[in-house]
Amino acid sequence: MAKGRILSGNRPTGKLHLGNFAGALANWVKLQEDYECLFMVADWHALTTGYDDTSELKEYTREMLIDWISAGLDPEKSVIFRQSDVKEHAELHLLLSMITPLGWLERCPTYKEQLQQLSGKEITNYGFLGYPVLMASDILVYKADTVPVGEDQLPHLELAREIARRFNYLYTPTFPEPQAKLSQVPLLPGVDGRKMSKSYGNTIALSDPPERVRELVNAMVTDPERIRKSDPGHPDVCTVYAYYKGLAPEVLESRREECEGGQIGCVACKRQLLKTLLDILGPIHERRHELAVQPGLVESILEQGAAKASPMAARTMAEVREAMRI
Numbered sequence: 001m002a003k004g005r006i007l008s009g010n011r012p013t014g015k016l017h018l019g020n021f022a023g024a025l026a027n028w029v030k031l032q033e034d035y036e037c038l039f040m041v042a043d044w045h046a047l048t049t050g051y052d053d054t055s056e057l058k059e060y061t062r063e064m065l066i067d068w069i070s071a072g073l074d075p076e077k078s079v080i081f082r083q084s085d086v087k088e089h090a091e092l093h094l095l096l097s098m099i100t101p102l103g104w105l106e107r108c109p110t111y112k113e114q115l116q117q118l119s120g121k122e123i124t125n126y127g128f129l130g131y132p133v134l135m136a137s138d139i140l141v142y143k144a145d146t147v148p149v150g151e152d153q154l155p156h157l158e159l160a161r162e163i164a165r166r167f168n169y170l171y172t173p174t175f176p177e178p179q180a181k182l183s184q185v186p187l188l189p190g191v192d193g194r195k196m197s198k199s200y201g202n203t204i205a206l207s208d209p210p211e212r213v214r215e216l217v218n219a220m221v222t223d224p225e226r227i228r229k230s231d232p233g234h235p236d237v238c239t240v241y242a243y244y245k246g247l248a249p250e251v252l253e254s255r256r257e258e259c260e261g262g263q264i265g266c267v268a269c270k271r272q273l274l275k276t277l278l279d280i281l282g283p284i285h286e287r288r289h290e291l292a293v294q295p296g297l298v299e300s301i302l303e304q305g306a307a308k309a310s311p312m313a314a315r316t317m318a319e320v321r322e323a324m325r326i
């Protein structure tokens with residue numbers, strides 16, 4: 001029996017990389033066995049910072065969805081849909097924006113942080129400030145009670161809870177207060193040791209062929225103090241070790257002992273990591289090739305997802321309108 005209802009999603013960013021896989025996707029694949037899951041391509045969210053160039057939105061949606069399915073998200077087990085296909089998200093966003101004090105949004109730590117980080121971009125917009133209200137609407141429109149999040153997203157979820165509480169207090173108790181399901185996965189760095197980011201060109205894409213993966217693993221930054229195999233290594237400063245941490249925790253202890261004891265060279269250590277990565281990516285590549293020869297598959301998954309998500313959202317909106325006497 002399902003433990004509860006989960007809503008999670010991602011902005012369409014095109015092809016996914018191992019950081020996306022380790023940080024969320026691998027976890028989602030497991031969650032769909034125990035929870036009733038809804039996974040959303042958050043294309044409206046992409047507009048909050050990327051409103052000025054929408055040329056690749058559809059292609060990014062397509063690529064991300066193929067990676068989701070290749071990695072094991074199953075449209076038969078989970079509702080996989082695109083946010084803009086279910087207009088109730090926008091209606092609830094509008095109504096919840098009426099009851100959300102401006103101060104709650106301005107105080108949101110991610111708002112200030114992003115304003116600084118994206119300082120070259122004009123994002124002092126209404127849509128960007130109100131993005132946590134849209135996020136609350138995404139969750140509440142399905143009455144999801146569980147949301148898998150990283151620590152950095154906790155303030156958004158707290159805001160969603162506050163908005164739900166305020167609605168329930170002002171009108172009729174309608175929404176459950178969604179709870180966080182914290183993801184324990186450490187962040188994977190890029191192959192050069194910096195933050196993993198497509199804009200740095202330091203990612204390993206789920207669709208990268210084995211030869212490319214080999215090149216990227218060979219280029220990984222290791223412990224700079226280690227010259228010979230017998231030198232005791234420091235795995236905590238090594239990018240290769242960070243990948244073991246995120247993707248192969250079962251060998252973590254033995255790898256640390258071998259590295260610190262000078263029993264394994266970095267070349268051999270990388271060779272073993274490459275094997276681990278190819279074991280993970282092999283089945284994903286196989287499914288990707290199968291999907292590539294099925295034209296219209298992505299569209300049909302999205303249609304099927306919208307057909308399941310829409311009635312759920314419509315039921316909630318009927319209750320919301322009644323509670324607000326609209």
Ligand code: SF4
Binds near residue numbers: 226238259
């Ligand atoms: S042996 Fe492995 S963990 Fe240790 S520094 Fe070399 S690559 Fe990193």
